[in-house]
Amino acid sequence: MESLKEDLKKQIIEQLNLEDLQVSDIDDDSLLFSADGVGLDSIDALELIVLMEKFYGIQVTNPEEGKDAFLTINTMADYIEKNRN
Amino acid sequence: MSFITACCQISEEACAVNGNVIVRKDEQSADSWFKQLYKELALDYPKFYKMDMLAQAGFLASEFIKKAFPELVSSYADDEIALLFANSESSSDTDIRFKESFQKRKSPSPSLFVYTLPNIVLGELAIRNKFYGENMFAVFPKFAPEFFLQYGSVMLATGSKAVLAGWLNILKGKVEVSVFLIEENKADGLPFNKENIIKCVGLADQA
Numbered sequence: 599m600e601s602l603k604e605d606l607k608k609q610i611i612e613q614l615n616l617e618d619l620q621v622s623d624i625d626d627d628s629l630l631f632s633a634d635g636v637g638l639d640s641i642d643a644l645e646l647i648v649l650m651e652k653f654y655g656i657q658v659t660n661p662e663e664g665k666d667a668f669l670t671i672n673t674m675a676d677y678i679e680k681n682r683n
Numbered sequence: 684m685s686f687i688t689a690c691c692q693i694s695e696e697a698c699a700v701n702g703n704v705i706v707r708k709d710e711q712s713a714d715s716w717f718k719q720l721y722k723e724l725a726l727d728y729p730k731f732y733k734m735d736m737l738a739q740a741g742f743l744a745s746e747f748i749k750k751a752f753p754e755l756v757s758s759y760a761d762d763e764i765a766l767l768f769a770n771s772e773s774s775s776d777t778d779i780r781f782k783e784s785f786q787k788r789k790s791p792s793p794s795l796f797v798y799t800l801p802n803i804v805l806g807e808l809a810i811r812n813k814f815y816g817e818n819m820f821a822v823f824p825k826f827a828p829e830f831f832l833q834y835g836s837v838m839l840a841t842g843s844k845a846v847l848a849g850w851l852n853i854l855k856g857k858v859e860v861s862v863f864l865i866e867e868n869k870a871d872g873l874p875f876n877k878e879n880i881i882k883c884v885g886l887a888d889q890a
Contacts, residue, residue, distance in 0.1 A: 634727075
């Protein structure tokens with residue numbers, strides 16, 4: 599699980615072009631879409647949906663489910679664990 | 684009469700406010716130059732990391748001006764500060780990265796795409812500072828001090844009390860950033876004229 603979280607952070611930094619950020623800058627429980635957390639926005643949500651499909655083979659089709667899954671690195675990792683083939 | 688009351692210049696190696704160097708690039712640091720400047724400001728604004736370098740440049744220079752003179756921005760209503768920016772490279776730095784992103788990854792990146800217009804930096808400054816005044820971003824073949832003088836004067840004559848202006852050129856490692864504040868009836872600055880605009884921007888050879 600820890601390596602999945604690490605991998606997820608690396609993917610987010612690369613796919614969302616956050617090259618000034620390092621893995622250590624993102625806490626597992628930081629709110630991804632909050633100004634007090636990582637500060638992502640709706641455009642980044644699109645990137646995360648693409649990332650989930652491209653790297654983990656998971657299609658996020660239910661917006662409500664995505665909202666909960668993309669809260670933090672912890673919730674994303676849980677979602678991947680439960681849904682990947 | 685209008686005056687240039689503050690200016691911030693950022694090059695590839697140093698950042699100066701009103702002509703005084705306040706930060707020099709640490710070549711040994713693992714952080715990028717702009718991240719070093721962001722850390723120097725000690726701000727908590729994670730959106731900074733999402734911005735492209737052009738938007739980061741405008742953000743950093745305006746924050747250094749605010750840090751040095753906090754009363755400058757707070758003394759105006761939200762629609763009294765206009766934004767007047769220009770450059771000669773447009774958003775080419777990000778345009779190239781965007782092109783490379785879909786050539787390399789075979790899918791265009793939305794987070795890069797949103798920065799493929801140079802005036803996005805104005806939106807970032809407006810969001811950060813809640814500026815609702817006039818704004819303009821122009822692209823010229825080269826540095827054009829007359830543009831700042833003429834357009835800035837029009838802004839000040841039509842309701843704006845201050846103008847945050849800047850020349851922001853970012854391309855493949857080139858960092859040519861100058862942001863300056865123009866205010867009315869402030870005698871403690873430089874008169875707002877072509878010579879002083881050139882002096883503030885520091886591009887006498889290009890003017």
